[in-house]
Amino acid sequence: MTAPIIIVGAGQAGLQAAESLRSEGYAGSLTMIGDEPHTPYHRPPLSKAYLLGEFTAAQLAIRTPEALAKKGIDLRTGITVSAIDRATKRLRLTNGDELDYAHLCLATGARPRPLPLAGADLDGVFPLRTLADTQAIAARLPSASHVVVIGGGFIGLEFAAVARKLGKAVVVLEAAPRLMPRAVTPMMSDFFRDLHIAHGVQVELGASVCALLGEQGKIAAVHTGDGREFPADLVLVGIGILPNAELAQQAGLECQHGIIVDACSRTSDPAIVAAGDCTARRLADGNLLRLESVQNAVEQGKSAAAALLGKERPFTANPWFWSDQYDIKLQMVGLAAGCDRTVVRGDLAARKFSAFHYRGRTLIAVDSINSPEDHMPARKLLDLGLSPAADELADLSRPVNALISR
Amino acid sequence: MPRITYIEPSGNQTEIDLPEGWSLMQGATSNGVEGIEAECGGSCACATCHCYVESHADRLPAPSETELSMLDHVAAERRPNSRLSCQLKASADLDGMVVRLPICQS
Numbered sequence: 001m002t003a004p005i006i007i008v009g010a011g012q013a014g015l016q017a018a019e020s021l022r023s024e025g026y027a028g029s030l031t032m033i034g035d036e037p038h039t040p041y042h043r044p045p046l047s048k049a050y051l052l053g054e055f056t057a058a059q060l061a062i063r064t065p066e067a068l069a070k071k072g073i074d075l076r077t078g079i080t081v082s083a084i085d086r087a088t089k090r091l092r093l094t095n096g097d098e099l100d101y102a103h104l105c106l107a108t109g110a111r112p113r114p115l116p117l118a119g120a121d122l123d124g125v126f127p128l129r130t131l132a133d134t135q136a137i138a139a140r141l142p143s144a145s146h147v148v149v150i151g152g153g154f155i156g157l158e159f160a161a162v163a164r165k166l167g168k169a170v171v172v173l174e175a176a177p178r179l180m181p182r183a184v185t186p187m188m189s190d191f192f193r194d195l196h197i198a199h200g201v202q203v204e205l206g207a208s209v210c211a212l213l214g215e216q217g218k219i220a221a222v223h224t225g226d227g228r229e230f231p232a233d234l235v236l237v238g239i240g241i242l243p244n245a246e247l248a249q250q251a252g253l254e255c256q257h258g259i260i261v262d263a264c265s266r267t268s269d270p271a272i273v274a275a276g277d278c279t280a281r282r283l284a285d286g287n288l289l290r291l292e293s294v295q296n297a298v299e300q301g302k303s304a305a306a307a308l309l310g311k312e313r314p315f316t317a318n319p320w321f322w323s324d325q326y327d328i329k330l331q332m333v334g335l336a337a338g339c340d341r342t343v344v345r346g347d348l349a350a351r352k353f354s355a356f357h358y359r360g361r362t363l364i365a366v367d368s369i370n371s372p373e374d375h376m377p378a379r380k381l382l383d384l385g386l387s388p389a390a391d392e393l394a395d396l397s398r399p400v401n402a403l404i405s406r
Numbered sequence: 407m408p409r410i411t412y413i414e415p416s417g418n419q420t421e422i423d424l425p426e427g428w429s430l431m432q433g434a435t436s437n438g439v440e441g442i443e444a445e446c447g448g449s450c451a452c453a454t455c456h457c458y459v460e461s462h463a464d465r466l467p468a469p470s471e472t473e474l475s476m477l478d479h480v481a482a483e484r485r486p487n488s489r490l491s492c493q494l495k496a497s498a499d500l501d502g503m504v505v506r507l508p509i510c511q512s
């Protein structure tokens with residue numbers, strides 16, 4: 001028997017790589033190893049519908065074990081890969097087993113950045129990455145009344161919205177002068193600050209946490225550098241993620257804030273590809289791009305499968321992302337960093353608009369609030385490299401879609 | 407449990423008994439039915455869970471404004487019976503329903 005293709009990590013990226021290998025005709029043996037006890041599941045609802053009780057855990061599953069078995073994907077859950085020996089093409093598992101591979105796909109994802117403070121391990125302080133994390137939060141939420149969210153990024157803000165809907169007092173502490181500073185423009189930061197304040201959240205910007213205080217092992221309060229104290233019986237830490245790249249790094253693969261891959265998901269070892277949150281993609285200009293999104297996991301998973309079959313399928317589409325907070329749906333496409341002009345289409349006050357971001361005359365990103373009719377064509381505009389003029393966009397009587405087929 | 411029949415793009419038919427409250431998307435994807443991508447996991451944010459409702463249409467709630475806007479941008483042909491399967495929840499009413507999956511989702 002020839003050695004299998006082994007996928008390390010059973011998340012969105014690993015699953016996509018496995019299924020694309022099958023749909024592209026790979027008939028050999030295929031093993032996917034994941035350290036979580038579940039089949040691959042959707043993470044985005046963890047900070048959205050799931051905590052509101054709209055979904056059960058079973059509904060989060062992307063595939064049942066039977067569906068994977070039917071496709072000849074040998075999923076082994078609850079097992080951690082501890083080392084890769086590239087010379088002998090062999091994996092070591094924490095249970096002591098060893099597995100030979102012909103090719104490897106690393107899809108190890110990311111983990112929450114730990115809060116480097118005493119008290120971060122107090123009972124009642126939670127990260128939010130896995131189903132297990134979310135179940136622990138769900139068990140605590142009913143008895144919580146004062147929720148403090150450390151970090152005003154997507155996950156923290158989505159959780160803040162959920163906690164408000166459940167009637168909790170919520171404080172968001174963000175060290176930067178604005179919300180979601182890495183992901184959105186100042187205008188969007190302001191929009192979301194106003195939105196959360198309008199829903200009764202206390203938003204504290206420039207608030208750096210310096211201590212977590214407990215009583216009998218349980219979280220009781222969060223202290224900020226300016227000497228303030230925020231009482232808390234549940235703290236959510238959402239200060240970003242760290243790519244799980246150590247396995248690759250120890251095996252000598254090129255890594256820098258992630259496993260370095262090209263547009264086709266190839267690593268520095270021809271026998272190994274990588275996909276999803278664990279990667280950093282080398283762009284044509286030499287810069288590295290780290291994306292943390294479902295689209296990235298899916299696209300890189302497809303590219304990785306193609307690469308293992310000797311084909312080139314570069315991931316070149318513009319990044320897109322979404323977030324649900326209260327009755328607001330944010331949909332983003334492109335990367336707004338470096339924008340020097342923004343054209344707003346729609347009505348900010350009515351919470352239905354899109355912000356078209358330009359660098360010079362080039363459209364580089366579009367953020368849409370409750371405007372899927374703008375977002376979907378905006379993806380096409382960007383992928384086609386089209387940059388409509390400002391006055392064309394401001395005319396609400398003309399759908400954005402009409403600007404594509406000129 | 408309501409039984410839903412999915413017609414895959416290949417013409418292959420699969421019948422699935424869906425627990426009430428599950429979306430038609432969840433029933434299809436978790437069981438490995440071909441023809442649905444559902445990248446956003448049911449947030450009504452991706453339009454890759456498009457289906458054609460072949461029966462029981464009169465028992466479905468009307469699409470939301472968001473769903474309607476997303477339906478304008480599905481990858482395959484949009485038809486009068488187009489819906490996003492993540493927005494359709496299984497209920498006893500829908501027992502025997504048939505949905506057809508389009509040739510592409512993205």
Ligand SMILES: Cc1cc2nc3c(=O)[nH]c(=O)nc-3n(C[C@H](O)[C@H](O)[C@H](O)COP(=O)(O)OP(=O)(O)OC[C@H]3O[C@@H](n4cnc5c(N)ncnc54)[C@H](O)[C@@H]3O)c2cc1C
Nearest residue numbers: 009011012013035043044080081108109276277292293294
């Ligand atoms: C709460 C939350 C909300 C989100 N919301 C959105 C959203 O709205 N939109 C969006 O686009 N994205 C969202 N994301 C991000 C998105 O879910 C991720 O980008 C995506 O799931 C990444 O998939 P992945 O397969 O690369 O990594 P993961 O899903 O992290 O999967 C990697 C798996 O590999 C396992 N693993 C790691 N190391 C090993 C090892 N050595 N051996 C075995 N197994 C290992 C991990 O435990 C994990 O199960 C959200 C994420 C979270 C946590």
Ligand code: FES
Nearest residue numbers: 448450453455492
């Ligand atoms: S699953 Fe994304 S819109 Fe239905």
